[in-house]
Amino acid sequence: MRESISLEGMHPLFQGGDLFRLTVEADRIAALDIELGTHYRGIEKLAETKSWDQLPFLLERICGMCSSSHPAAAVRAMEELGGVPVPERAQYIRTLVCELERIQSHLLWFGTVGHNAGFQSLWMWTWKYRERICKVFETVFGNRLIPSVFMAGGVRRDIEEETIPWMQESLDRFQPALDLLEGVLTGDLIFGIRTKSIGVLSEEVVRKYGMVGPAARASGVAVDVRKDDPYFAYPWVDWNLAVRQEGDVYANAEIRLFEMRESLDIVRQCLKQMKSGPVRTDLKSLPGGMGIGRVEAPRGELFYCLVGDGTHRPIRVQIRAPSSANLPALEESAVGADLDDAAVIVAAADPCTGCAERMVVIGRADPFQRILAGVELVRRSHRKTERLRDERNGTRIGADSADKN
Amino acid sequence: MGIRLQIVTRSLWIYPVVAGGCNGCQLEILACLSPAYDLERFGVRLAVSVPHADALLVSGSMTQRNLKRMKRLLLEMPEPAIVVAVGACALGQGVFQGSAVISKTADAVLPVQVYIPGCPPKPEAVTAGLGKLIKLIRQNPDR
Amino acid sequence: MTAFLFRLLVFPGAAFLLTGGILAAFADRKITARMQSRVGPPALQPLYDLIKLFAKQPRSAEPRRIGHSPISPWIGLAASLCGSAMVWQFVFIPSAGFRGDFFVTTAFLAVASLAQITGASTTRSGRRPARQANFFLTAELPFFIAAGVPFLQAGGTFRLGGLAAVQSAYGMAALSPPGVIAFAVAFVTAFAKLRFAPFDAADTGLEAYTGPSTRYSGFPLALHHTARWILLFTMPALLAQLFLGGLSFHVKGIPESILKYGLLFGAFLFLRNSSPRMPLSTAFKWHLGPLTAAALISVGLSFLHW
């Protein structure tokens, strides 16, 4: 018997959403449909009405989880378009912000995977440590989630010298989080059972769909914009890239834990290497033409293509979020998995609908007609079976009555 | 109704829902339940599903595709049901003002009783907002 | 008659169990919160929750779902009350037991757990709860076998009421080799009965189906919660009665009893809060494989009078 299930309310961040629909056959996933579009806000169209200076403020609000990567990619595109030089200190501050954001986003990943595996305490513990990162953002930049530091040609706010020792101390106090996650990964038998050989993505699938970010690196494809197309202060700091071959949820977790360590290290190096100096160059206007900006967001490569016509506004803003590259593969990789693992697989794919839906509109028929109670679904599927049987027998009566119901 | 509302203030189960937005408000609402703020001190809990909820915390800009869904969620909530609008988008479309697919604010669709401004509101603001809601109901149970 | 009514409704019965259940639920939430480095709810929070749920009223405009017919929460609560009342009666009044009372008690408790899962069959889909019920019965099998061990050691009367007296004369069941194995098995399978991670079943549905209680609201949900809390309140007492020589309420036995109960209760909460949940298929295998085998071995050993 086939049945259709909505994963409504499953993901703590997307409660009330009707984003993932599973079709289940004999407790195995027969199909997974990702239905985006409910968060579609027409941002790309809206962006054409903003000036270059206003643009980062809008783009930050595409997604609360990667609120720095979006403007980071946009300012990269703008700087490529206009050939704007960026002061060194600004590059360090940008790197620092991006890496702090990566840490909090990866912590969230651990939290949601834990939550979906029935490990409520992990969810709470990661939030406890995530709060420290938010605190740093709030103290240094004024907002907990949306620091608004990026602007073409530099950063909006400098880091005051007095806060640097405090930041270093905060980062030291963050260390227990990594030890905790290390303990969960290595020491927890059941966490291993829940995640090892679950949701495996082969290298072939990763290459086929052009997947990016930790998901690709967990399957043996070493793509990372920070290494491939170095930007900001990444060439000046020392860090490593982790690649795993397994492609399962556990490998994803290992990659993310490793990246958090590296990010923390990068932030420390940035704080140490930063020299005082100007943090922005003034920007009068941008010439016409196309600029491409890529950054490594926590979930993978974030791609911006900005086109200007020499005025104060862009004429086209094209955004390719990492989630929209990674989610299509999920529809393929989840098929055949046990229903028990569905929630973990979906959480591990790190769906960021805010990002993915800024533009992509996917879907079939009217979704609201399909939100049915379970009983209704079962009844419908019975009806459909009857109808099909009747059709095979050459009678159309069943079909007519089913439609009337 | 009055007494019922009074009782609800003692154990307010919230159900945060994003009506098309950046999840920032959602993150901050969940941060309220995390160890640093811990709203469970006041009996506030995250409801598993809408039928368990007492308060619907709506955040995000109301995209057209979400209007019907929001109404359905409200219908599924048992009485007494409280609706709280969280964040600039839900209050007045925020930064997405002017988008063709966003035409309404939260209070045009749902009977919003409390507004929590901010982009995103800090967990302290959400806590204060819920505290004010509780205080308001206790002082004036008949609204 | 009055004595019976008093027992049924007040002392080891409804009023006592309800109070105990609320206290257990509070302890559960508070300890969980402390483990997650939170402050936790105020005292009496579960009581407020219950009152609120009783006061809630589903909207009339809501589409009718079978989930709102409150039959299975009622059955669950009734069975949970009866089973728990029996357990606590045997704890307080050991002479109240009768031959084979163990079977009656476990049957009640089994129905109580099962009713929580049948609640799920009225929610989103019928198929998955069927699987959970299946799973639940596989958890019940090793529990039942393991719980038989102390009775075999005590002479095979299957009298829960007198078990504590026998054990205090001949030593705790959990101190003999078969008793240890049986105790471990019963402890693990009790998670499934309590619907606690990591060894539970029903809430595995929460990951995909948001749980059996998801579509209840208001009154039935309150019944559902009460039944669960009472089970939580009783389970450590049952395990103590079976394997640890019972809880005694003579003056010198009180600290020991509190220690036993507290350790068991704490162990449940600690394990539940410090590990993720087993996937259902793995838990199936655990229950039908190693756990049942271990239970059978312990029964065999106790026949050999180890």
Place this chain on the structure above:
Amino acid sequence: MSWKEIEKELMGRFANDFSGWNRPGDRRIRVRVKSESFSAVARFLAGSGQARFITATAMDTLGAFIEVWYHFDLFQTPQVLSLLVLVPKSDPRLPSITSVLPGADRIEREITEMFGVRFEGHPRPGRLLLPEGWSRTVPPMRKD
């Protein structure tokens, strides 16, 4: 096969289809491709295993054409290869590359919805899914 060899082969095989090969900076390559030979180029790039399809950018520059840029990330180099295909507004059609590059599925549907460009041979051309009841007939990102 390294990118240098691929570039050589690409230039050799499709010399007549390319025009305006330019490099703004050392990390970007831009080239215009004739729309009829684009699918062959895409197939070649997909087969080479050295390029990853990133996305496609469609834009309306108020002329007679809709510009569609296909961006490819080239492995082991910091370069992004952008292929420009011009689609006439009078007959907006393009060959679909979803069958060779499944990652292009969504962006092609998106361009169909937003710009009204039809992708021929797309396996599941979803209908316009802006909000339900989107009544305007002009694709929303078109500027005319």
